[in-house]
Amino acid sequence: MTSGPSTTETEAPGVPVSRAAPFLAGIWLFFLLEPLAEAWDDRDEPRGLLGIVTTLLFACVYLSLWLGARGGREMRGRPELSRALAHLVVQTALGVTMVVLIGPSGAACSPYIAVGAIMVLPVRQAGVVVALLVMADVVLFRLADAGSPTGLLFGVLAASVAVLGVRTVVSRNHQLLAAQEENAGLAVDNERSRFARDLHDILGHSLTVITVKAELAGRLLDAGSPEAAERARAEVADLERLSRDALADVRRAVTGYRTVTLPEELIRARMVLEAAGITAVLPGSVDDVPTQARELFAWTVREGVTNVVRHSRAHTCEVRLSETGAEVRDDGVGVGSASASASDGPGSGLLGLRERAAAAGATVVTERLSPGFALRVVLG
Incomplete structure (x- = not known):
C-alpha cells in the first residue's frame, strides 16, 4: 500500500x-x-x-x-x-x-x-x-x-x-x-543591472564627447575662417569615429564581453577635456597601477571625466594614479559626480562605479573641494 x-x-x-x-x-x-x-x-x-x-x-x-x-x-x-x-x-x-x-x-x-x-x-x-x-x-x-x-x-x-x-x-x-x-530570477536581475550600468557608462561618456565636439564644430563653422573650417572638418571626422566607437561598445555590452583599458581611457580623457576647453593634467604612464586594478581605475577615469565635462564648469581637471587608488579632481563649482548620480537615477553614475568597486574590494570616496570636486577609488 x-x-x-x-x-x-x-x-x-x-x-x-x-x-x-x-x-x-x-x-x-x-x-x-x-x-x-x-x-x-x-x-x-x-x-x-x-x-x-x-x-x-x-x-x-x-x-x-x-x-x-x-x-x-x-x-x-x-x-x-x-x-x-x-x-x-x-x-x-x-x-x-x-x-x-x-x-x-x-x-x-x-x-x-x-x-x-x-x-x-x-x-x-x-x-x-x-x-x-x-x-x-x-x-x-x-x-x-x-x-x-x-x-x-x-x-x-x-x-x-x-x-x-x-x-x-x-x-x-x-x-x-x-x-x-529564484536563483535564475536573481541572475536575470543581475544581468539587467549589468546591462543598464554598462549602457549608462558607454552612452554617458560617448554622447558627452560627441555633444562637446558637435558644439565645438558649430562654433568653428560660425567663425568662417579657413583655419576654423579645417578644424571643424577634423572635429566632424572625430564625431563620425566616436559614433562608430560608441556603436561598437554598445554591441559589445549586449554580448557581455566589453572591457576598458586604462591607457585608452587616459587618451579619451585628454581628447574630451581639450574639446571642452578644460586643461587636462594626466599621468604619463600607468606602470604603478596593479594589473588587477587597471580596469576599475579605467572606469573611474571615465566616470570622473564625464561628470567633470557635464557638470563642473571647471578650468582644470587632474587625474592621479597610484598603486592603491585613482582620483579625478577638478576646480569647478563642486557639483561633479554627485550631481550626475542624482540626475541619472539609481543604477547609473556613482552607483554603477560603487558596484564595480565593491566587486573588486575597493571603496568609492567623494569629496567637495574649495573649489572643485574629487572622486577617488581606493583599493582595500
Missing part, C-alpha cells in the same frame, strides 16, 4: 503527478481481496452483498485521490482542509461499514486510510489519525477475539512511514526547484 503514494507529490506545487500513479496505487488494493472474499462467501445474504459493494466503493474512493491528480493537471499543494476531511470521513465511514458487515477482516482498510491521511493532512494531524487507527485495530481484534493484529498494525505503520518519507523527499525536491527558480 505504500507504492501508490510514492509515485506522486502531495506538497510540491507546480510539479506534475505521474500518470502511472493511479495504476501503481491500484496494485496494492489486492490486500482488500481477503475481506472481499469473505463478503463473497456470504453473497446470498444482504450482509454479504452490502459488504461486496462497500469494499468496492472503498477501493474507488482510495483511487480517487490519485485519479484527481493525474492527466495534464498538477497538484497545487495538499487539498483544502474541508475537501481533505470530507475524503477521510467518507473513507473512514466505508471502512467502519466494512468491519460491521464483514468482521475483523474488514480492518484491512486501515492502511489505506492511514495513507490517505498522510497524503492530505499536515504531519501532526495525520499522525493523530494513524495513532487512532492503531488503537482502533487493537481494540477491534481483542473484542472480536480474532487473534493478533500484529501484521495489520505493521502494515499501517509501514505504509505511513513510507508515504511520509516520500512526501518529505518530494517536498525537498520542490524546495530545490523553487531555489533554482
Whole structure:
C-alpha cells in the first residue's frame, strides 16, 4: 500500500503527478481481496452483498485521490482542509461499514486510510489519525477475539512511514526547484543591472564627447575662417569615429564581453577635456597601477571625466594614479559626480562605479573641494 503514494507529490506545487500513479496505487488494493472474499462467501445474504459493494466503493474512493491528480493537471499543494476531511470521513465511514458487515477482516482498510491521511493532512494531524487507527485495530481484534493484529498494525505503520518519507523527499525536491527558480530570477536581475550600468557608462561618456565636439564644430563653422573650417572638418571626422566607437561598445555590452583599458581611457580623457576647453593634467604612464586594478581605475577615469565635462564648469581637471587608488579632481563649482548620480537615477553614475568597486574590494570616496570636486577609488 505504500507504492501508490510514492509515485506522486502531495506538497510540491507546480510539479506534475505521474500518470502511472493511479495504476501503481491500484496494485496494492489486492490486500482488500481477503475481506472481499469473505463478503463473497456470504453473497446470498444482504450482509454479504452490502459488504461486496462497500469494499468496492472503498477501493474507488482510495483511487480517487490519485485519479484527481493525474492527466495534464498538477497538484497545487495538499487539498483544502474541508475537501481533505470530507475524503477521510467518507473513507473512514466505508471502512467502519466494512468491519460491521464483514468482521475483523474488514480492518484491512486501515492502511489505506492511514495513507490517505498522510497524503492530505499536515504531519501532526495525520499522525493523530494513524495513532487512532492503531488503537482502533487493537481494540477491534481483542473484542472480536480474532487473534493478533500484529501484521495489520505493521502494515499501517509501514505504509505511513513510507508515504511520509516520500512526501518529505518530494517536498525537498520542490524546495530545490523553487531555489533554482529564484536563483535564475536573481541572475536575470543581475544581468539587467549589468546591462543598464554598462549602457549608462558607454552612452554617458560617448554622447558627452560627441555633444562637446558637435558644439565645438558649430562654433568653428560660425567663425568662417579657413583655419576654423579645417578644424571643424577634423572635429566632424572625430564625431563620425566616436559614433562608430560608441556603436561598437554598445554591441559589445549586449554580448557581455566589453572591457576598458586604462591607457585608452587616459587618451579619451585628454581628447574630451581639450574639446571642452578644460586643461587636462594626466599621468604619463600607468606602470604603478596593479594589473588587477587597471580596469576599475579605467572606469573611474571615465566616470570622473564625464561628470567633470557635464557638470563642473571647471578650468582644470587632474587625474592621479597610484598603486592603491585613482582620483579625478577638478576646480569647478563642486557639483561633479554627485550631481550626475542624482540626475541619472539609481543604477547609473556613482552607483554603477560603487558596484564595480565593491566587486573588486575597493571603496568609492567623494569629496567637495574649495573649489572643485574629487572622486577617488581606493583599493582595500
